[in-house]
Amino acid sequence: MKVYSDVTQFRGSHFDFGYAQGRYLRESNVLINRQKGWKTRKPRFYTNVQEAKQAYMRFTPGIWDELLGLQEALELPMEEILRNFGNYRVNAKPGGCSILTGTDFMVRNYDYNPITYDGRYSFFQPTDQGYAMMGPASRVTGRMDGMNEKGLSMGYNFMQRRRPGDGFICYMIGRIILETCATVDDAIQLLKEIPHRGSFSYVVMDPSGESYVVETTARSVGVRESNICTNHFEILTHENRYNLDDSLRRKNLIEKNGKPDITAGEAFCLMNDTKRDIFSKLYGSWAGTIHTAAYFPKELKAWFSLGGDQDPIVFDFGDWLKGNDIEVEKITGELDSEIELANM
Numbered sequence: 300m301k302v303y304s305d306v307t308q309f310r311g312s313h314f315d316f317g318y319a320q321g322r323y324l325r326e327s328n329v330l331i332n333r334q335k336g337w338k339t340r341k342p343r344f345y346t347n348v349q350e351a352k353q354a355y356m357r358f359t360p361g362i363w364d365e366l367l368g369l370q371e372a373l374e375l376p377m378e379e380i381l382r383n384f385g386n387y388r389v390n391a392k393p394g395g396c397s398i399l400t401g402t403d404f405m406v407r408n409y410d411y412n413p414i415t416y417d418g419r420y421s422f423f424q425p426t427d428q429g430y431a432m433m434g435p436a437s438r439v440t441g442r443m444d445g446m447n448e449k450g451l452s453m454g455y456n457f458m459q460r461r462r463p464g465d466g467f468i469c470y471m472i473g474r475i476i477l478e479t480c481a482t483v484d485d486a487i488q489l490l491k492e493i494p495h496r497g498s499f500s501y502v503v504m505d506p507s508g509e510s511y512v513v514e515t516t517a518r519s520v521g522v523r524e525s526n527i528c529t530n531h532f533e534i535l536t537h538e539n540r541y542n543l544d545d546s547l548r549r550k551n552l553i554e555k556n557g558k559p560d561i562t563a564g565e566a567f568c569l570m571n572d573t574k575r576d577i578f579s580k581l582y583g584s585w586a587g588t589i590h591t592a593a594y595f596p597k598e599l600k601a602w603f604s605l606g607g608d609q610d611p612i613v614f615d616f617g618d619w620l621k622g623n624d625i626e627v628e629k630i631t632g633e634l635d636s637e638i639e640l641a642n643m
Contacts, residue, residue, distance in 0.1 A: 302605055302640050303418060304435065304590075304630040308619070310424040317365035320439055321372020329417055329439070330373070330383070332641045348377050351387045354467070358493055359475045361428045365440060384439045386471030388496055395586035396456040397549050397570065397577055398502045400510040400526040404563040405502065406593045407444050407454040408570045408578060409435070412585045413634060418642030420603065420630060422619055424448075425478075432477040433601060433616050435590060441470025442477055448620055449481040450506040450596035456528050458498040459540040464517025466494025469501075476503065483511050491520050498538055502528050506596040514538075527553050545586075549577050563602075567593050573607040573635075582636035589634065605632025 307323065309316050324330045355363035370380045381387060395410030417436045424431035434445020444454035453476045455469045467475070472493060480486040486503040490513045497517070504510040514521040514532045521534030530546035531539050556569050570577055571591040578588045591611070593602040599617035604610070612630055619625055 301633050304420050306420045306627050308422040312427045313361040313364040314368040317368025318372045321369045327642050329641045386438050386441045386468050394457040398454050398528045399557050399566050400504050404595050405452045405504045406566040406570050408588045409590050410579050410586045410588050413638040413640050416640045418640040429478040437470040442474040445477050446594045447477040452504045452594035455499045455501045463497050466496045468496045469499045500528050578607045580635045606634050
């Protein structure tokens with residue numbers, strides 16, 4: 300199936316950004332599909348508006364303003380805004396994902412179910428607070444991976460869904476990392492402090508070339524320096540899911556092929572080539588590769604492709620930060636699946 304992501308660009312306040320996204324949603328199928336999803340499954344969570352507001356105001360008040368802008372544009376109750384876009388106290392389905400970092404790059408496969416995928420690649424430069432960032436949007440306000448103006452790059456991998464807690468989920472935590480952190484040390488400190496809803500590993504890398512895997516659950520956080528991450532913990536092993544076969548298989552493949560001097564191009568092909576057995580087509584099992592992304596913290600550039608066996612689109616984030624808009628309006632690709640993206 301042919302799929303696409305819109306490239307959106309915004310410079311301004313968080314409230315105005317939220318309002319603009321609300322206007323965008325009114326013209327797309329994302330909101331319709333999100334609301335349709337709640338008719339077929341009841342949410343297994345409850346979000347207290349005041350409690351959520353307090354959490355946002357502590358860690359990232361700008362995003363609360365963004366939610367207020369969304370609310371004004373969509374004319375919906377805040378309870379519904381938080382349920383659909385707040386990314387606070389939401390259960391996540393099991394997923395895949397693989398990440399490899401080199402001396403000056405991070406390459407990541409995002410594996411999930413296409414119906415959850417917004418189909419929007421966002422550039423945002425706030426004028427009120429927080430760092431400018433780029434990356435694919437998730438649940439509108441969240442980010443599944445990305446890079447900010449300081450070169451800090453981030454991606455996360457699902458671990459397990461047992462015993463969730465009260466807190467933010469991966470999409471929003473990824474966004475908050477990009478919005479508020481300048482270095483890997485900043486990101487590690489944030490991940491130790493922020494409340495986690497689920498169990499995920501966050502891979503962070505900055506222009507120093509250091510990359511860390513931060514293992515997180517609602518109960519504890521572990522930090523290790525590493526350049527490979529799939530879908531199992533190596534510190535918090537007691538928190539692992541029961542079946543680790545595919546996660547270990549992909550990790551072993553990456554270790555075998557990810558030689559110390561591997562180039563970014565070789566790493567991207569390793570992840571994106573459908574015949575190399577790391578790219579996944581298990582879309583119906585919530586573990587199919589939707590995109591492959593690469594980030595270059597020193598150069599402030601990124602590569603991105605939808606689907607497998609693709610030549611990536613190159614984004615010059617550094618040039619965009621100087622005020623020069625990205626010319627690409629739409630990213631196209633193809634998935635070996637009949638499941639449509641949320642924007643289709």
